[in-house]
Amino acid sequence: MARIDWLYGIHALESALANEPERVLELFVLKGRDDERLHKLINLARKHRISIQFCPRKTLDDMVSSPQHQGVVAKAKPGKVMDESDLSGLVTQHENPLFLVLDGVTDPHNIGACLRTADAAGVTALIVPKDKAGGLTPTARKVASGAAETLPFIQVTNLARTLKSLQASGVWIVGTAGEATQTLYDTKMTGPIALVMGSEDKGMRRLTREHCDELIKLPMAGSVSSLNVSVATGVCLYEIVRQRTNV
Numbered sequence: 001m002a003r004i005d006w007l008y009g010i011h012a013l014e015s016a017l018a019n020e021p022e023r024v025l026e027l028f029v030l031k032g033r034d035d036e037r038l039h040k041l042i043n044l045a046r047k048h049r050i051s052i053q054f055c056p057r058k059t060l061d062d063m064v065s066s067p068q069h070q071g072v073v074a075k076a077k078p079g080k081v082m083d084e085s086d087l088s089g090l091v092t093q094h095e096n097p098l099f100l101v102l103d104g105v106t107d108p109h110n111i112g113a114c115l116r117t118a119d120a121a122g123v124t125a126l127i128v129p130k131d132k133a134g135g136l137t138p139t140a141r142k143v144a145s146g147a148a149e150t151l152p153f154i155q156v157t158n159l160a161r162t163l164k165s166l167q168a169s170g171v172w173i174v175g176t177a178g179e180a181t182q183t184l185y186d187t188k189m190t191g192p193i194a195l196v197m198g199s200e201d202k203g204m205r206r207l208t209r210e211h212c213d214e215l216i217k218l219p220m221a222g223s224v225s226s227l228n229v230s231v232a233t234g235v236c237l238y239e240i241v242r243q244r245t246n247v
Contacts, residue, residue, distance in 0.1 A: 005076045006138050008069035015146030021048040023076045028053050030071030082154040090125050091169045097124040097192050103208045104199035106134045112143025113230035119147035121237040129159040163211040166194050175212035183219050189240045200229050
């Protein structure tokens with residue numbers, strides 16, 4: 001039996017219908033909900049001749065095991081996830097590429113939040129290892145608010161080998177680590193860059209750290225030792241945006 005994805009949330013489904021309508025097989029809408037955003041979504045689905053069913057809330061809750069569906073759920077074909085073979089093309093297509101690498105981040109809320117911020121910051125692609133890391137789950141897609149349908153998401157078999165390949169293409173690998181001596185704000189980040197963020201509990205894996213050209217840290221002035229990975233990602237990406245804008 002072919003695998004099915006369940007998509008939910010207004011932003012995620014607007015993006016799916018706008019960018020990949022061929023994926024959406026059926027739309028399920030909360031019966032009795034009546035607002036402009038939902039009407040727009042329904043009209044878009046009808047435009048693409050997608051079947052629509054109006055259901056009670058419990059039916060939607062049971063479909064996605066989450067009350068955060070915002071009254072709309074879609075049954076869809078699995079989205080395309082890129083791999084190593086797609087990466088070289090992205091490097092050559094962009095004059096000044098910026099990659100975000102998540103090493104060992106498993107929480108779908110963090111992955112979704114990182115996708116959303118990465119899309120806003122103009123990241124070329126988000127890269128994760130296939131093992132011991134999170135993927136594009138329905139929760140990650142919902143939290144990403146549409147970014148999962150527009151930002152390339154690349155799962156690689158061997159992250160260290162991928163970083164080495166990026167280096168060979170002229171991409172500078174910058175890893176974040178609490179033990180680094182240099183801060184984000186002391187580092188020049190205007191050329192082709194891959195920013196590597198580790199998991200909250202263990203940080204980057206040893207082999208990943210060894211393949212970084214440079215290690216940086218965020219200055220921490222308070223009592224907490226670290227930030228949530230999605231928050232730290234946002235801080236780092238927008239410092240890169242600031243530097244590139246001011247060049």
